[in-house]
Amino acid sequence: MNAKFIQISGIALTVVYGLFVVWIYWASPKNLADFETKARESVTKAASKASVVTNTYEIDKVKFQEGLVAFRSENFIVARDRFQKSDPEKRDARVQYYIAYTFYRQGWGRFSNDDELFLKGLKQLEEVKRLDSDFKADDPDLRLARPVELENEFREGLRFTASDLNPFKIGRERK
Amino acid sequence: MENEEITVVTEKSIEQVEPIPASENTVYYRNYLLLPSLFLTVTLLGGLRIGLSGGEFVFVRPALIALVFAVVLVVLFVRSRLIEPVGWFSERFSALENVAAGAVMLSLYAASVQVFNSLLPEAGLPFWIVAFCFCWTLWNNLFAPFDAKRLLQSLGGLFAFAFVVKYMVLLNLSVEGSKSWWGFISSGNITSEAISYLLAIPPYAGATGYIQFFALAIYLIGLFLLKPRLN
Numbered sequence: 001m002n003a004k005f006i007q008i009s010g011i012a013l014t015v016v017y018g019l020f021v022v023w024i025y026w027a028s029p030k031n032l033a034d035f036e037t038k039a040r041e042s043v044t045k046a047a048s049k050a051s052v053v054t055n056t057y058e059i060d061k062v063k064f065q066e067g068l069v070a071f072r073s074e075n076f077i078v079a080r081d082r083f084q085k086s087d088p089e090k091r092d093a094r095v096q097y098y099i100a101y102t103f104y105r106q107g108w109g110r111f112s113n114d115d116e117l118f119l120k121g122l123k124q125l126e127e128v129k130r131l132d133s134d135f136k137a138d139d140p141d142l143r144l145a146r147p148v149e150l151e152n153e154f155r156e157g158l159r160f161t162a163s164d165l166n167p168f169k170i171g172r173e174r175k
Numbered sequence: 176m177e178n179e180e181i182t183v184v185t186e187k188s189i190e191q192v193e194p195i196p197a198s199e200n201t202v203y204y205r206n207y208l209l210l211p212s213l214f215l216t217v218t219l220l221g222g223l224r225i226g227l228s229g230g231e232f233v234f235v236r237p238a239l240i241a242l243v244f245a246v247v248l249v250v251l252f253v254r255s256r257l258i259e260p261v262g263w264f265s266e267r268f269s270a271l272e273n274v275a276a277g278a279v280m281l282s283l284y285a286a287s288v289q290v291f292n293s294l295l296p297e298a299g300l301p302f303w304i305v306a307f308c309f310c311w312t313l314w315n316n317l318f319a320p321f322d323a324k325r326l327l328q329s330l331g332g333l334f335a336f337a338f339v340v341k342y343m344v345l346l347n348l349s350v351e352g353s354k355s356w357w358g359f360i361s362s363g364n365i366t367s368e369a370i371s372y373l374l375a376i377p378p379y380a381g382a383t384g385y386i387q388f389f390a391l392a393i394y395l396i397g398l399f400l401l402k403p404r405l406n
Contacts, residue, residue, distance in 0.1 A: 003203050006200070008275075010206075010211055010279070011274055011275050014215065017211070018218075018285070028232070028234045
């Protein structure tokens, strides 16, 4: 066999085997079944990253639709999970806004709000602003169409003031 | 008489057969395919441990000091002429030859790191004692007159000693620590539990020792096959 071919094969072998060793120490599978699971996850992630690099990234529309159905049926935990899986690289402002909105609707309460969820919602809004500072939702169901409105709602919900003791506040509506 | 003639003829024919020269391809296969495969296998196995309770894989990443020791070891290889850099890298060689030699060198370095990762205890007092012994020996070797054969003998002895300490002494003393004081007292194995706790010995299954034995053996075989001049 040609010497050059052997040398090229040697370099390829070193690179591939070396990357495999680095990956296995990074993934640290616990057993052979775990090895298979982590390998599949890594391939999916790598494919997703590659699509971002090649500018062919798209959200998973099926998962996004499933998320929307769950969102409309008030199943916010499932909705959030579907939305997150539809946009694993967090590159779509619309999906990220829906995720923030699930925190609002799940955390909203007639008597009191869930501060933990509202804080997560605020953090999630940062993602939306990072992706699109002028984002506006086109879904009429989302009555707070802009991130700034939702942010205000989160901040008001987190703040405790005398007006929170107003009994007429029970009649307020979730947006 | 006839038998004697036959015997003489056979002996003559054997004497006439000249030793077969190693084909160039065989040398290339050994240098560029076999050696990286061996060294990368050591790299893979060197940090692998098997958990005592569930038999799970534990991949231990090398401590920073293992990287330093591996550098010193490569310097020792050069000093003892186990590796002659001019036979590996040169402007006279093509870029491909230099890159291919670089890949072999990288795999040798990675394997050296993982051999130290394998032989150094994971934490606590034993780690520092064994690390100090390695440091002392490598530092002395840096200034001692050496040849490749003596270096390999010295390394074989050093690694064998460290292997015995870690996988035949410390590993046999280790047990899975109890979570509570009551469990500690009622375990019936107070001495081993106390030693494991005081020396911070992680509990690994006996299979770990077998894996590391083969990793070490493969590494030494790789060093034995290494030639001073690659190209």
